[in-house]
Amino acid sequence: MPDDLADVYRTTYPALVRFLYRKVWDADRAEDLAQEAFARALAHRPDNPRGWLFVVAANMARDEARRAARERRHLTLLKSEPDQTPSLDDTVGEQLDRERVRRALDELTPRDRDVLLLWDAGQSYDEIAAQTGLAKGAVGTTLARARRRLVEAYEKGSEAEHVARG
């Protein structure tokens, strides 16, 4: 079992960070949560660690988002502050792109978004089905819709920016 988890860690950690990052939009936080998820896995030794990790991570991200929202509400009362501080190691262009993708992802329904992010994190249709409660046959349909909406929302957002800039 321990070796199992070590393998899962090697293969899944980066994907889990990526998955979490697109939920909390903070690289450090995403890593913290991913590590916390693995720390819990070490303690609980789940039978299906990969699936378990994503479920736990998704729950933590949800709690995190609620907490962040709460804090933001409090903070905005005190001072107006940008949502997040851009990290120093990427360019302005990259930040803009990321912000657009983030907004586009926000347009998806939670289920579509989850399925898309899970797929992108390397989960199979079977795993996605198990985690989301969808029938396996519905995963392809959901993914097709999620991808299309993501692309459309992103393009719409870019167009709107161009229009706004004149």
Place this chain on the structure above:
Amino acid sequence: MSHVDEGTLHAYLDGELAPVERERVDTHLKGCPACQARLAEERAIIERASRLLGMAAPPERAMPPLDQLRRPPVIWRLRRPLAWAATVVLAVGLGWFARGWPGRSMEERSATRAESATAPVKTPAAVATAPRDQEVQPKDAKGLGRDANREHAADRVSGAGVANNALAMRHAPRALQAQDSAKLDSAGRRARAELDSANAVVTGAAASVATIAVQPQQAAAESQKARPVTVHGKRAATPAAASPEPPLVVDGVPVGDAASGVITLGTRRATPIMSTTWPLISRQPARDVLGVEPVTIPGFAVRAYRRNPQAREIVVEQVTDAGTTISLIERRMDSYGYADERRIDSAAANAPQVMAKAANERLARFVGLLRIEIDGPLTPDSLSSLLELAR
């Protein structure tokens, strides 16, 4: 066969179709240009979506080793806020002392030192200075003698007993140390100075400089090999002695070396340690003495191991990059363990005396079972980082 639906096309492109179904789709596509066109379209969407997601990827960073993810014991997490508080109190106490307590002259100090060099030190490990106004009533609750007088605010550590965390300054003159040592030695006991204000971590009762209600701690619960560790860092530069000042007297013994400043976190006990004169040993014997691997602070070179000739106690000397020597004094925890019901209630009223004694104390602080003592100037920041390292 009817046209292939969008979901199936995605599953097909994602390689997630069962072989039978895949074959059926292949067959249909061969004869259906419309579906071929849709397939190309969906493939483009998949690629586009995946590229977009790639733009929203976190920076790639190294993975920490899996075994480092085990969460630290709860006690450390509880402790952290207290460390902060202690540091603040440290600063406040230092300021208070610096204002009200002048240092001794250089002559006095060197005289004391010379004296100490010749004085036989019987129990270098730990000596508690008695409060002037209190009679010491050694108590033997555990079959062990008590010699220490403790005044400090402290609650009992519960359970694991890992909760001593305290600050105290001490810097006892060596003469006193020698004398007290002899005295204590006759009792056959070693005092373990134990600063318990940190117990507040567990109980939530914060110790303050002014309120010193004492409940010396009983450490009996943890009879294992838990070792208090003393970090006894010596800086090359000692604070310059200011104007001469009448020596303080504690139990008829002159006490006082205020030059280094005083800090108390509600608790102090003197434990002069003459570890630098202990005979050198190597690591294996050191381990034998302790029964477990000696603790070292990671990142610092170990210069020497020494053994206390009188006790099952060793010191690990480590050197920082800046040349500061840190001595980790470690002994078997099972060599003491005591209880003491004494209580000093009028502590606040005694504050001046307490501070006077504290003048001779070294900065000491418990971090769990680690005893950390620092001799010499140290900023709260350095203290914090040292404590972090010690952890």
